[in-house]
Amino acid sequence: MVLSPADKSNVQAAWAKVGGNAGEYGAEALERMFLSFPTTKTYFPHFDLAHGSAQVKGHGKKVGDALTKAVGSLDDLAGALSALSDLHAHKLRVDPVNFKLLSHCLLVTLASHNPAEFTPAIHASLDKFLATVSTVLTSKYR
Amino acid sequence: MVHFTTEEKSAITSLWAKVNVEVAGGEILGRLLVVYPWTQRFFDSFGNLSSETAIMGNPKVKAHGKQVLNSFGNAVKHMDDLKGTFSHLSELHCDRLHVDPENFKLLGNVLVCVLALKFGKEFTPPVQAADQKVVAGVAAALAHKYH
Numbered sequence: 001m002v003l004s005p006a007d008k009s010n011v012q013a014a015w016a017k018v019g020g021n022a023g024e025y026g027a028e029a030l031e032r033m034f035l036s037f038p039t040t041k042t043y044f045p046h047f048d049l050a051h052g053s054a055q056v057k058g059h060g061k062k063v064g065d066a067l068t069k070a071v072g073s074l075d076d077l078a079g080a081l082s083a084l085s086d087l088h089a090h091k092l093r094v095d096p097v098n099f100k101l102l103s104h105c106l107l108v109t110l111a112s113h114n115p116a117e118f119t120p121a122i123h124a125s126l127d128k129f130l131a132t133v134s135t136v137l138t139s140k141y142r
Numbered sequence: 143m144v145h146f147t148t149e150e151k152s153a154i155t156s157l158w159a160k161v162n163v164e165v166a167g168g169e170i171l172g173r174l175l176v177v178y179p180w181t182q183r184f185f186d187s188f189g190n191l192s193s194e195t196a197i198m199g200n201p202k203v204k205a206h207g208k209q210v211l212n213s214f215g216n217a218v219k220h221m222d223d224l225k226g227t228f229s230h231l232s233e234l235h236c237d238r239l240h241v242d243p244e245n246f247k248l249l250g251n252v253l254v255c256v257l258a259l260k261f262g263k264e265f266t267p268p269v270q271a272a273d274q275k276v277v278a279g280v281a282a283a284l285a286h287k288y289h
Contacts, residue, residue: 035270
C-alpha cells in the first residue's frame with residue numbers, strides 16, 4: 001500500500017485543521033479505544049484510565065506528537081518512525097491487531113471534531129495513512 | 143451473546159431516532175466502497191464506481207445503502223436477539239451472496255465513523271462504545287450461520 005500524492009495532500013490538509021489539538025485528540029482517541037475495546041486496557045495496568053486522567057492526557061500527547069511528526073515526513077515514514085518502531089518491537093510488543101483499533105478511534109475523533117475535513121476521499125487517505133504508520137510500527141516485530 | 147445495559151440501549155436508540163436512514167445509508171455504503179475499494183467486488187452490477195464522486199452519487203449505491211441501514215434499524219429494535227433477527231440474512235450472505243464476514247466489520251466501522259461525522263460532540267466515547275457493541279453484535283449475527 002502506497003500513499004499517492006493525493007493521499008499525502010489530503011492527510012496534510014486534514015492535519016492542518018487539527019492545529020495544536022493533536023495531543024487532545026490523541027487522548028480522546030485513547031479514551032474511546034479503552035471504552036470501545038476493553039482488551040486494549042491490558043497494556044496499561046499501571047495507568048489510571050478514568051475520564052480526564054492525567055496519564056491518559058500525557059500519553060495522548062505522545063501519540064498526537066508522533067502523528068504530527070509522521071504527517072511532516074510522509075515521504076519517509078520508516079525513517080521518521082524508526083525509533084518508535086524499535087520501541088514497539090522490542091519493548092512494548094503491542095499485538096498488531098490493536099493498531100487497527102486505535103487507528104479507528106483516531107478516525108472517529110477526527111470525524112467528530114472536523115466533519116468538513118472528513119469527506120470520503122479524506123477519510124480514505126487518513127485510513128491509508130494510519131494503516132501505513134501501523135505497518136511501520138510493527139515492521140520490526142519479527 | 144452480546145448483553146446491553148439499560149444505559150447502552152438508551153444511548154443507542156436515542157441516537158438512532160435522529161438518523162436519517164435514507165441519506166445515511168448511501169453515505170455509509172458509499173464510504174465503504176471508497177475507503178475499502180476491494181469491497182466493490184460484490185457490486186459489479188451497480189454501474190459506475192470509478193471515482194469517489196461516481197460512487198457517492200450512484201443511485202444503486204444509495205438505494206442499497208438505505209436497504210442495509212434499514213436492516214440495522216431492525217437490529218436496534220431487537221438488541222437482545224441479534225442472532226435470531228439476522229438468521230435468514232446470515233444464510234443469504236453465506237449461501238447466495240458469498241460475502242466474507244470480515245466485510246461486516248468494515249461496514250460497522252464505517253457506520254461508526256459516519257455517526258461521529260453527523261453527531262460530533264454528541265458522539266461521546268461512551269456512546270461510541272455502545273454503538274461498537276451493536277455493530278460487533280450485528281457482524282457476529284450475520285456470520286453466525288456461515289458454514
